[in-house]
Amino acid sequence: xxxxxxxxxxxxxxFLRSLCFLCPSxxxxxxxxxxxxxxxxxxxxxxxxxxxxxxxxxxxxxLFQNYSFKLAAKNTLHFSVLAVPLAVVLAMVxxxxxxxxxxxxxxxxxxxxxxxxxxxxSVVLIWQVVFSNNGTANELLMLFGxxxxxxxQSDYAVYVVVxxxxxxxxxxxxxxxxxxxxxxxxxxxEVADVEGASELxxxxxxxxxxxxxxxxxxxxxxxxxxxxxxxxxxxxxxDYPAALYMLQHFMNNTFRSLDYQKLSAAAVVMALVMVVxxxxxxxxxxxxxxxxxx
Amino acid sequence: xxVAGDQGVFxxxxxxxxxxxxSSADVYPDRILRLRDGSLAVIGWGDxxxxxxxxxxxxxxxxEAVKIPSDAYNPMRGDEKYDLYYVSGVYLYGYNIAExxxxxxxxxxxxxxxSGNLSDVYFREDGSLMCVLTxxxxxxxxxxxxxxxxxxxxxxxxxxxxxxxVIYGYDIYDAVVEFNxxxxxxxxxxxxxxxxxxxxxxxxxxxxxxxxTEIMSGQMPDLLxxxxxxxxxxxxxxxxxxxxxxxxxxxxxxxxxxxxNVLKALEVNGGLYQITSSFNVATLIGATSVVGDKPGWTYQxxxxxxxxxxxxxxxxxxxxxxxxxxxxxLCTDLNHYVDWANGKCNFESQDFIDLLKFTAQFxxxxxxxxxxxxxxxxxxxxxxxxxxxxxxxxxxxxxxDAQFGKDGCTYIGYPTNxxxxxxxxxxxxxxxxxxxxxxxxxxxxxxxxxxxESQANAWNGIPISKKVYQDKLEDAMTVEYxxxxxxxxxxxxxxxxxxxxxxxxxxxxGTEVQxxxxxxxxxxxxxxxxxxxxxxxxxxxxxxxxxFEQAQAFYSGQKTAEEVxxxxxxxxxxxxxxxx
Numbered sequence: 001x002x003x004x005x006x007x008x009x010x011x012x013x014x015f016l017r018s019l020c021f022l023c024p025s026x027x028x029x030x031x032x033x034x035x036x037x038x039x040x041x042x043x044x045x046x047x048x049x050x051x052x053x054x055x056x057x058x059x060x061x062x063l064f065q066n067y068s069f070k071l072a073a074k075n076t077l078h079f080s081v082l083a084v085p086l087a088v089v090l091a092m093v094x095x096x097x098x099x100x101x102x103x104x105x106x107x108x109x110x111x112x113x114x115x116x117x118x119x120x121x122s123v124v125l126i127w128q129v130v131f132s133n134n135g136t137a138n139e140l141l142m143l144f145g146x147x148x149x150x151x152x153q154s155d156y157a158v159y160v161v162v163x164x165x166x167x168x169x170x171x172x173x174x175x176x177x178x179x180x181x182x183x184x185x186x187x188x189x190e191v192a193d194v195e196g197a198s199e200l201x202x203x204x205x206x207x208x209x210x211x212x213x214x215x216x217x218x219x220x221x222x223x224x225x226x227x228x229x230x231x232x233x234x235x236x237x238x239d240y241p242a243a244l245y246m247l248q249h250f251m252n253n254t255f256r257s258l259d260y261q262k263l264s265a266a267a268v269v270m271a272l273v274m275v276v277x278x279x280x281x282x283x284x285x286x287x288x289x290x291x292x293x294x
Numbered sequence: 295x296x297v298a299g300d301q302g303v304f305x306x307x308x309x310x311x312x313x314x315x316x317s318s319a320d321v322y323p324d325r326i327l328r329l330r331d332g333s334l335a336v337i338g339w340g341d342x343x344x345x346x347x348x349x350x351x352x353x354x355x356x357x358e359a360v361k362i363p364s365d366a367y368n369p370m371r372g373d374e375k376y377d378l379y380y381v382s383g384v385y386l387y388g389y390n391i392a393e394x395x396x397x398x399x400x401x402x403x404x405x406x407x408x409s410g411n412l413s414d415v416y417f418r419e420d421g422s423l424m425c426v427l428t429x430x431x432x433x434x435x436x437x438x439x440x441x442x443x444x445x446x447x448x449x450x451x452x453x454x455x456x457x458x459x460v461i462y463g464y465d466i467y468d469a470v471v472e473f474n475x476x477x478x479x480x481x482x483x484x485x486x487x488x489x490x491x492x493x494x495x496x497x498x499x500x501x502x503x504x505x506x507t508e509i510m511s512g513q514m515p516d517l518l519x520x521x522x523x524x525x526x527x528x529x530x531x532x533x534x535x536x537x538x539x540x541x542x543x544x545x546x547x548x549x550x551x552x553x554x555n556v557l558k559a560l561e562v563n564g565g566l567y568q569i570t571s572s573f574n575v576a577t578l579i580g581a582t583s584v585v586g587d588k589p590g591w592t593y594q595x596x597x598x599x600x601x602x603x604x605x606x607x608x609x610x611x612x613x614x615x616x617x618x619x620x621x622x623x624l625c626t627d628l629n630h631y632v633d634w635a636n637g638k639c640n641f642e643s644q645d646f647i648d649l650l651k652f653t654a655q656f657x658x659x660x661x662x663x664x665x666x667x668x669x670x671x672x673x674x675x676x677x678x679x680x681x682x683x684x685x686x687x688x689x690x691x692x693x694x695d696a697q698f699g700k701d702g703c704t705y706i707g708y709p710t711n712x713x714x715x716x717x718x719x720x721x722x723x724x725x726x727x728x729x730x731x732x733x734x735x736x737x738x739x740x741x742x743x744x745x746x747e748s749q750a751n752a753w754n755g756i757p758i759s760k761k762v763y764q765d766k767l768e769d770a771m772t773v774e775y776x777x778x779x780x781x782x783x784x785x786x787x788x789x790x791x792x793x794x795x796x797x798x799x800x801x802x803x804g805t806e807v808q809x810x811x812x813x814x815x816x817x818x819x820x821x822x823x824x825x826x827x828x829x830x831x832x833x834x835x836x837x838x839x840x841x842f843e844q845a846q847a848f849y850s851g852q853k854t855a856e857e858v859x860x861x862x863x864x865x866x867x868x869x870x871x872x873x874x
Binding site: 047048052066067068071133134150154238239240241242245250251254257258259260 | 510513843852857864866869871872873874
């Protein structure tokens with residue numbers, strides 16, 4: 001009995017000691033992340049920073065009825081659904097190719113990693129030169145008898161930006177997958193070879209399962225990066241790029257017009273969607289990778 | 295007696311003879327001031343701006359310049375507390391020369407004085423101020439002597455205070471002072487946000503930004519001057535009070551007393567959210583023989599009329615660029631293209647496409663070395679078809695018409711597919727907050743703008759009251775005739791009484807044009823121009839920027855007008871809905 005009590009006391013002391021060491025980080029996270037988020041939630045539930053009248057869900061109702069928000073959400077979803085799976089799948093394919101013995105492997109790797117080093121403004125400049133109304137892409141089109149396309153202002157704009165997104169992010173994702181592939185136990189693959197398993201079977205039954213944490217990580221990272229594409233879109237176009245009007249545009253413009261209630265409501269909605277999405281991804285990864293050792 | 299003038303400082307003996315003159319090549323003396331130590335100084339303008347120059351009568355020189363605030367235009371003698379006093383804006387300041395410090399001492403509006411009417415201020419020994427106020431009212435100069443003194447707090451009646459936010463509120467001070475003096479229960483406190491403008495860094499929008507920030511964060515003033523403010527957006531957001539119920543239940547006024555088209559043009563979703571006392575009309579005028587005698591035309595009709603003019607004739611004056619015209623036409627008809635209340639836009643319409651095509655024929659820029667020519671000369675020579683005309687008073691039409699001589703002109707308006715393309719701009723509109731603490735009290739102030747006397751005394755603008763308009767029209771149509779030394783009318787060669795000209799102007803060829811009292815024909819034309827005007831000039835910089843930037847692709851031939859209109863439609867729709 002005494003031993004049990006002593007153990008409990010030791011555990012509590014350990015916990016308190018750990019808390020002391022964690023305090024600075026907890027304080028930082030609390031002050032710079034949790035507290036501001038609580039303020040945002042509060043702002044989304046009142047009618048104005050001056051009056052502070054509680055209006056419950058009125059701001060959210062008004063937000064979901066707002067044309068600009070609906071357009072931004074639709075465009076953001078469209079872009080993410082298009083770009084994120086491509087970023088994950090293509091990166092995995094590239095990593096698998098590099099894992100195999102292909103010629104010029106090193107140059108291939110450098111080619112895909114180099115976009116990470118290029119500043120955003122330079123990237124945007126090149127894209128503008130290529131895809132502007134008088135740009136290279138249209139010159140080539142007209143050379144082959146086609147008509148000029150307004151790449152950045154038409155429905156094709158999203159594909160241009162997806163291309164930009166992939167060009168910028170494939171290299172890093174590929175590296176992550178290469179690291180994941182390197183961690184797969186070689187013995188399992190050898191056993192599979194001995195058993196006569198095909199490459200396709202080995203990929204789905206062994207490699208993919210061991211890569212599931214990496215797939216989860218790359219997916220979440222790509223999802224986050226898909227929101228950051230606002231930077232490139234803003235530089236390529238303007239404040240109101242109809243085909244590329246994203247949630248970040250909506251937030252930016254609403255912030256500038258000082259409509260804090262709408263901005264806060266949109267931020268809360270976005271946060272909730274992200275939480276649900278990531279929980280879903282974790283659940284899928286848990287289920288899919290459950291047979292994987294460790 | 296000492297006198298300061300352009301050439302220097304002069305001393306005169308009692309018999310008027312000049313006894314002394316102090317000249318300075320670098321200083322322009324403005325006035326002489328006695329400082330608190332009893333010495334004399336000259337307030338003048340030198341290379342470094344306004345400064346104070348000690349006056350040494352013995353040596354007959356001006357001393358070294360002592361810098362004073364640049365807004366100290368009429369400094370007054372100092373006392374033991376300050377070296378000098380001066381009035382700037384609505385404040386009385388005290389200035390300490392040694393410390394270069396100015397202290398705000400008094401807001402004139404707090405003591406019911408419009409500082410714009412101050413002729414002189416005298417500091418009495420008992421600490422009170424004697425103020426001489428002068429203003430022009432009811433065709434007469436009115437002078438008032440006012441004593442301002444400190445009184446115990448409890449001895450002053452305490453009224454309910456309503457805040458009125460303005461940006462450069464000089465034209466409202468008289469109305470506020472009159473109201474505050476005569477109201478038993480309510481006091482209007484003016485908050486002038488132009489104080490936040492940063493003149494040093496040329497940020498003249500800082501005050502407006504601050505006011506909008508406060509409004510959006512819930513700190514709405516009780517009353518608001520809508521000059522430079524996004525009126526329709528504020529109304530659509532429910533921040534302003536509908537004034538129709540107050541107007542309809544007012545014991546002295548009713549809607550029929552005022553120009554119906556003005557009230558309608560100001561409506562947002564059937565509600566009236568601002569009140570004004572007067573308005574101006576901007577339009578295009580052209581020779582009746584070219585443009586016809588009825589106001590209103592479409593872009594196609596304008597092109598057809600231009601085709602009948604001599605080759606090389608331009609539609610408008612030489613300084614009109616496509617950017618200017620685009621802005622004017624957009625601001626004139628913004629309500630037609632943007633429905634703020636429902637978040638819908640109308641830029642894919644034929645109207646807007648015609649507008650784009652019309653503006654494309656004007657130059658992007660005006661060459662800097664272009665020699666100026668008057669529109670009147672160009673019109674007379676057939677090199678220009680139309681000119682911009684402003685009806686800023688009831689009699690301004692007389693002067694516009696004089697440019698066209700005997701040919702006569704029509705106030706045709708800007709081309710539009712919807713009605714007549716004249717637009718009105720308000721002198722100043724005022725609104726009540728939807729959350730105003732005392733709406734009846736706020737209306738009691740706003741209704742003073744509908745008062746006939748205040749409309750009649752307004753310096754500018756056509757009054758919205760039909761009765762005041764008719765009174766002013768009668769004055770403008772009153773003809774006075776020349777009389778000889780015996781009091782007999784002077785007759786012309788036809789035996790008719792010679793009317794007296796009300797003024798004139800010189801044309802470039804040296805001809806003098808005399809202008810006379812308004813005729814009935816002009817009065818009818820004015821009535822038509824005013825009553826057919828149903829558009830209000832409304833500016834939205836964000837919308838104009840979007841339209842202008844996208845229009846460049848059309849102007850440079852890269853895209854068709856339809857493609858550009860479609861792009862503008864989608865972009866502006868997003869912007870409009872963001873504001874809802």
